[in-house]
Structures are given as C-alpha cells and as structure tokens.
Amino acid sequence: MQLSPDNQIFWQYGFVKLNATIVFTWLLMAILAGGARLITARLSTGLRRSRWQNVLEIIVLAMEKQIAEIGIVEPRRFVGFIGTLFLFVALASLATIVPGYRPPTGSLSTTAALALCVFVAAPAYGIRDNGLFGYLRGYTEPTVLMLPFNIIGEISRTLALAVRLFGNMMSGEMIVAILLTVTPYLFPIVMTLFGLLTGMVQAYIFSVLATVYIAAATSDRGSRPGPGAHQ
C-alpha cells in the first residue's frame, strides 16, 4: 500500500512526473471551475433564481460572513483565497466516497503547498496593508527579545498547518484501508462516514486558521494576538 498518492505515478519524464496527486487535483479543479462556470453562466439578479445559484450564494455568503466574524474588516478581498482553500479541501474530502479516488490532501506535498501559500499570503497581505516596516515591526513585539520566537512560531505554524491536514486525511485513508483488510463490510463504511466528517472539519479548520493568520498579519500589529497565537 502506498502511503501518499505522490507515489502513484502515471507518467514521468525526468523529474517531471504526473502522479495521482496532480491528476486528482486537476480533476477537482475541473469540477470546481466547470461547475461554477455552468451555474454562473446564467445568473439572475432578480428575486427569482435557480436552486444551484442559491446554493452558491449561500456558500459564498457563508464564507464571507465567517471571514468577517474572525475580524477581517473587508472580507470580500480574501474570499477568493480562503474560500478556494475551503472548497478545495472540502471537495477533496467529500470525493473520498468515490471508489478508486485518492484525495490530494492526503499528500504531504499538497498540504505543504497549501501551507506555503498561506505562509506567503499572510505576509503579503500584511505588507500590502501595513507596509513592510509595519509588518516586520510586529515580530519585535511586545519586545525585541520575542523576535526569534515569533520567527520560529511563523515557521512552525506553517509546518503544523501542513502536517495537521496531511495527518488527518492520510490517517483516515489508512485506517479505512487497514480496516478493509480486517473487517471488510460494515466498519469501513462507518469509518468512511467519519472520514467525511473529519475532512469537513479539517477544511473548516484549515481555512479558519489561514484566515486568522491573514487577519493577524493585516491588522494593526499592536492589537493582534501574535504570529503563533492560533496554533
């Protein structure tokens, strides 16, 4: 049994390889983008609208509301990034009910990639809102002595973000695979259901933590809780 879908390689040329992680990611991207394109092709601005449009509006507004509740003043700016994190992770988890599917989030490469995106996005938003000096000054607060600890916290939280998602998704997949060999009938199904729940929770946690990091970076450094406060 392969621990990561990275190891399931369909095609390789040199260091360029086409593994299951990338393929299923493309599949998820196609579903998300294609579905969104189909639904939003005929959007109604009136009071009468389609069911799918209602679903999309509910999802988008819920994400925007969740971002606003965390403390971001202009949530619409971050809906694209954080909402995509949530939808990608959530759909990757929901798709596990399809036989033969392997979630890309079960790959540490994918979770690391997402965590690196958050690792880059948070300072980028912070610098854009507060300027480079204003953002870097936050690392010296409350005192200069906290600078190394803040840098370590910034790195460690990114690592924790990646490992947490990877561990949950990989473990759920591994538990189901192991149980299939031990008790092949009912128990794996129940565990799959638990895996769906765990995947949704992880998607929520991942996106909320990313929102918190971005909110901490974009807010005034004097009032924010600190780089590693939400790990």
Next chain:
Amino acid sequence: MLIDWFTVTAQIVNFLILVWLLRRFLYRPVLDAIDAREQRVAAAMTEAEANKEAAERERDVFHQRNEEFVRQRAALLREAIREVKAERENLYAAARREAEDFRTRQQEAMIDDCNTLKEEILRRTREEVFAIARKALADLAGANLEQAMVDTFLRRCRTMEAGERSELQAVLKSPVGPVCIRSTFPLPDHQRQAIEREIGENFNYGGRFCYECGPDLVSGIAVSMDGHQVAWNITDYLLALEQGIIDLLLDHPPADGREATAAATGGGTVMATPPSSQGADRHG
C-alpha cells in the same frame, strides 16, 4: 520521502490557478449578482419609501382638502340657509303686501259697489216714492202732489219761527244775487208767482228770482239765497229708508235713532244752511 518538491510546486501552481478560476467564475459573478440584487432591493425599498411618503403627502393633502371642502360646504350651507330665510321673509312680506293691497282694493271696490248700489236704491226709491205718492194722492184724494208740496212750502214759510224769519230777513235785506228756487219738477207760472209773492211778503224781498229744476231734491222745493237755503222735501224719509236697507244688507239691526229722527220731523225738513259749517240746521 513524503514531500515531493515537484509535486509541491505543481500543487502551488494548481492552487493559484484554481484561485484565479474560482474568482473568475464563482466569487465575482455570485457576489456581483448579490450586489445587483441588493441594489435592486434597496432601490425598490427606496422607491417604496418614496412612494409611501408621496402617498402620505397625498393623503395629508387629501385630508386637508377634504376638511376645507367640509368647511366650505358648511359655510355655503349656512349662507344658503340664511339666504333662504331672508328670501322667505321677503316672499312672506310681499305676499302680505299683495294680500293687503288686494284686500284694500276689494274693500274699496265693495265700498264703491255699496255706494253705487246705495245711490241707485236712493234714486229708484225717490222715483218710486214720488210716483206712488203722486198716484196715491191723485187716486185717493184727487190732489196734485206738486201743488200740495208748493202749498205746504208756502205754509211753512208763513209759519216759520220768528228767530229764523228774522235771520232770513237779514240775509235777504242785502242780497248778493238773485234768490234761486230749485225744485224736482218744473214749476208753472202761477206757482212761481205764489212763491215769489210769499217770499216777498214774509221776508221783505223785492229782488230777482231764478228757477232750477233737478232730480236731486226728490220731490221738494228749496230756496237758496247767499248760501242759506229753505227746503221742503222727502230727503229724511229716504235717508231712513236707505239706512234700513243698508242695515238689512249688512245684517245689522236697524238704526232706531234714525227712524225716531225721521218721525220727529213730521216727514219733511226745512233747512236753512249757512255757508260755513258753524251754522245750525233748521228743522220745520
């Protein structure tokens, strides 16, 4: 190794592409649609609010106009009632005036009719009485009425009281004009001569005489001199008869005093009438 850095790089690129795609096809269209709908709802709410305010203004204006209309109607009604009352009073007054005028005209017409009737009765009575008396005297006593009246007139002149006589003598002593003998019937010459002789003897008058004949004396003879008159006729009879007839017509009791007066005069009257109203009637 759990991390494949090519896969990491590819996933980063994939994720960024996915972010772009979803922002392009999901977030922006959905949020734009929501914004457009909210704007439409807000516009509709604003329009509804404006319509509500306009309706409230219209309602207030309508209420004001309605109240003003009610006030004007009440004022017009009061004015109409006042004018109607005034017009009614005017009509009543005009009707009363017309009724009063009509009643007055009726009374005047009735009085005229009464006077006309009274004169007609008096004239006819006079004629009838005179004719009956003449016929009765001629048939029963073989006497002539005119001659008897002349004789009686002459006897009255002879038997006149001294005071009256002296008063007439004083008048005839210096006459202004001739003594005028007026009678109902034409006097023949011998009667004229008898009257002239009697007046000349009794009142010492030697002047001229003139004679008039008219129906108003009613079978009588009158001597006029300077506003004084000595008459002998049946006027009092006729007046008593006239009053009796009038009383009968008006359903009044007969005037006893008038009958008593006519009886006391013995059926005739000799009047010496002064020119002024202070003079006393002379009854023979």
